[in-house]
Amino acid sequence: MLAITEEKRGSMQLHVKARATRLNPDRLFGQVAHRLAVAIITGASPAGSLLPNEDDLKDEISVSRTAYREAVKFLSGKGLVEAKPKSGTRVAPREAWNLLDPDVLAWHFKADPNEKFIRDLFELRLFVEPSAARLAAQRRSDADLSRIEAAFRGMAENPPYAEPTVNADLAFHEAIFAATRNPPLQCLAPVVCATIQWSLFLKAPDDQFFFTASLIDHERVLDAIVQRDGDLAAARMSGLVIDSLNSTLRLLAGRADANTSKTA
Amino acid sequence: MLAITEEKRGSMQLHVKARATRLNPDRLFGQVAHRLAVAIITGASPAGSLLPNEDDLKDEISVSRTAYREAVKFLSGKGLVEAKPKSGTRVAPREAWNLLDPDVLAWHFKADPNEKFIRDLFELRLFVEPSAARLAAQRRSDADLSRIEAAFRGMAENPPYAEPTVNADLAFHEAIFAATRNPPLQCLAPVVCATIQWSLFLKAPDDQFFFTASLIDHERVLDAIVQRDGDLAAARMSGLVIDSLNSTLRLLAGRADANTSKTA
DNA sequence: TCCCGGATAAAGTCATACGATAGAAACAGG
DNA sequence: CCTGTTTCTATCGTATGACTTTATCCGGGA
Numbered sequence: 001m002l003a004i005t006e007e008k009r010g011s012m013q014l015h016v017k018a019r020a021t022r023l024n025p026d027r028l029f030g031q032v033a034h035r036l037a038v039a040i041i042t043g044a045s046p047a048g049s050l051l052p053n054e055d056d057l058k059d060e061i062s063v064s065r066t067a068y069r070e071a072v073k074f075l076s077g078k079g080l081v082e083a084k085p086k087s088g089t090r091v092a093p094r095e096a097w098n099l100l101d102p103d104v105l106a107w108h109f110k111a112d113p114n115e116k117f118i119r120d121l122f123e124l125r126l127f128v129e130p131s132a133a134r135l136a137a138q139r140r141s142d143a144d145l146s147r148i149e150a151a152f153r154g155m156a157e158n159p160p161y162a163e164p165t166v167n168a169d170l171a172f173h174e175a176i177f178a179a180t181r182n183p184p185l186q187c188l189a190p191v192v193c194a195t196i197q198w199s200l201f202l203k204a205p206d207d208q209f210f211f212t213a214s215l216i217d218h219e220r221v222l223d224a225i226v227q228r229d230g231d232l233a234a235a236r237m238s239g240l241v242i243d244s245l246n247s248t249l250r251l252l253a254g255r256a257d258a259n260t261s262k263t264a
Numbered sequence: 265m266l267a268i269t270e271e272k273r274g275s276m277q278l279h280v281k282a283r284a285t286r287l288n289p290d291r292l293f294g295q296v297a298h299r300l301a302v303a304i305i306t307g308a309s310p311a312g313s314l315l316p317n318e319d320d321l322k323d324e325i326s327v328s329r330t331a332y333r334e335a336v337k338f339l340s341g342k343g344l345v346e347a348k349p350k351s352g353t354r355v356a357p358r359e360a361w362n363l364l365d366p367d368v369l370a371w372h373f374k375a376d377p378n379e380k381f382i383r384d385l386f387e388l389r390l391f392v393e394p395s396a397a398r399l400a401a402q403r404r405s406d407a408d409l410s411r412i413e414a415a416f417r418g419m420a421e422n423p424p425y426a427e428p429t430v431n432a433d434l435a436f437h438e439a440i441f442a443a444t445r446n447p448p449l450q451c452l453a454p455v456v457c458a459t460i461q462w463s464l465f466l467k468a469p470d471d472q473f474f475f476t477a478s479l480i481d482h483e484r485v486l487d488a489i490v491q492r493d494g495d496l497a498a499a500r501m502s503g504l505v506i507d508s509l510n511s512t513l514r515l516l517a518g519r520a521d522a523n524t525s526k527t528a
Numbered sequence: 529t530c531c532c533g534g535a536t537a538a539a540g541t542c543a544t545a546c547g548a549t550a551g552a553a554a555c556a557g558g
Numbered sequence: 559c560c561t562g563t564t565t566c567t568a569t570c571g572t573a574t575g576a577c578t579t580t581a582t583c584c585g586g587g588a
Binding site: 290333347348349350351352353 | 568569570571580
Binding site: 022027029066069070071073074075076077078094095097098099100101102103117120121123124127128131132135182183184185186187188191 | 293330333334335337338339340341342343346349358359360361362363364365366367381384385387388391392395396399446447448449450451452455
């Protein structure tokens with residue numbers, strides 16, 4: 001059971017990684033940044049702790065100080081670390097982290113699922129995405145609509161939980177944000193994508209029922225956007241998010257049960 | 265008139281700068297990053313354009329390649345630039361920018377006011393802050409409440425538009441976000457602070473009427489949070505945001521009029 | 529006891545060198 | 559003349575060592 005979970009996580013990680021576009025994993029400093037970030041987010045390097053001294057660290061992971069420092073700069077831009085002369089480079093307190101940053105969200109997939117965090121993300125999504133759907137219904141161009149429709153077809157025509165299906169799901173929600181024509185609002189699309197990915201990350205691949213229900217939810221949202229009915233789109237998007245939240249919470253509960261029965 | 269506006273902006277910039285904690289302006293790479301970021305956000309370096317070649321640039325602003333590269337890494341973490349090996353470092357398309365990042369928001373104050381952008385920020389705020397107020401009313405601890413109350417007193421007891429008053433205003437809204445106990449949601453507090461600062465940035469300092477009205481709006485929100493009435497808090501926060509939006513739009517319109525009459 | 533100043537350690541900055549490669553330019557073949 | 563291939567060069571990525579700046583710590587003096 002654990003093995004299956006681990007395997008699933010592995011494939012999921014690759015997918016998530018592919019979406020984090022800002023950090024080039026081919027480059028050395030990118031690998032270092034990734035490694036440090038994961039250590040910070042999992043809590044292996046607790047807040048306030050000193051990162052290993054530059055000279056020691058470069059020795060430990062055998063990269064030059066240059067690469068290490070560029071990685072630190074990259075992370076400091078996201079608020080994960082703060083470097084001060086003489087006192088050292090410290091892991092920043094969690095309140096300073098930019099939890100809405102796409103990379104930071106993606107790095108969380110490397111850590112164990114944190115139920116509170118996932119609930120918080122869903123809560124935020126519930127505040128934002130129905131409003132986004134309303135705007136999308138009101139402001140969409142024909143091009144926006146075809147993009148949303150294409151994504152929906154991608155969900156419907158591919159096998160459940162296959163990679164193209166997941167991508168289409170993400171594309172559906174991204175297209176809705178794009179149709180709002182509000183760039184700052186669009187910056188919250190990664191939060192929505194993260195909740196979707198958490199949901200699928202936790203899911204057993206044979207859960208046909210939820211997939212069908214979710215597809216219907218999506219179709220109803222799409223229909224409201226076709227009709228340019230903002231209030232209806234918002235209401236239906238609320239329903240979609242709540243359904244997704246409930247099913248994800250059940251998965252989290254099941255997972256917790258499995259863990260306790262295993263450790264007991 | 266222009267001179268006054270410029271002077272006001274100058275003082276405002278200092279204030280904003282003081283709140284951008286992630287970029288240390290004492291450090292050289294921080295100054296370079298700031299300079300590049302402003303050039304990008306104002307549009308002086310258009311999207312897709314190549315940044316000056318590393319060797320040329322280091323010569324132009326007389327810093328070493330190291331400092332320049334670290335600045336670029338800092339900015340690439342926010343999506344402002346993307347450096348690809350051999351082809352050069354390019355300004356990223358605006359869709360890639362993380363517009364919710366506190367630093368990115370702050371850098372916008374160096375550019376001319378962009379009405380669309382300010383409206384978008386207010387729109388997002390209108391989606392988020394009433395919900396935040398609802399959660400704050402439901403979840404606040406006594407400590408949260410005293411923090412909010414202290415901020416309100418700071419607004420009421422200091423002269424209108426003075427620096428302590430502005431800080432208290434920002435602290436009031438930050439404290440509400442803190443009381444939601446939802447870290448990802450709290451990451452949106454900078455957006456709210458940015459809209460407030462834009463509003464004050466544009467305002468004539470002698471507008472007593474708006475200040476008094478705003479104070480009453482704040483008091484009503486505080487009252488709802490004291491009563492732990494979530495729906496009431498949300499409704500009153502909506503009112504506060506809408507009042508602030510309307511007054512800001514008037515200021516923008518007035519500013520546009522002044523500009524056209526001046527250029528005409 | 530308190531304040532001041534030097535020692536010190538760590539990050540910050542600089543200059544230089546070399547490697548890898550994307551993209552352009554030159555070139556060969558049709 | 560066009561197209562595909564090769565070579566070449568410019569530019570970023572990485573490594574290294576030296577030097578500078580800054581903040582903390584600690585000890586001596588008032």
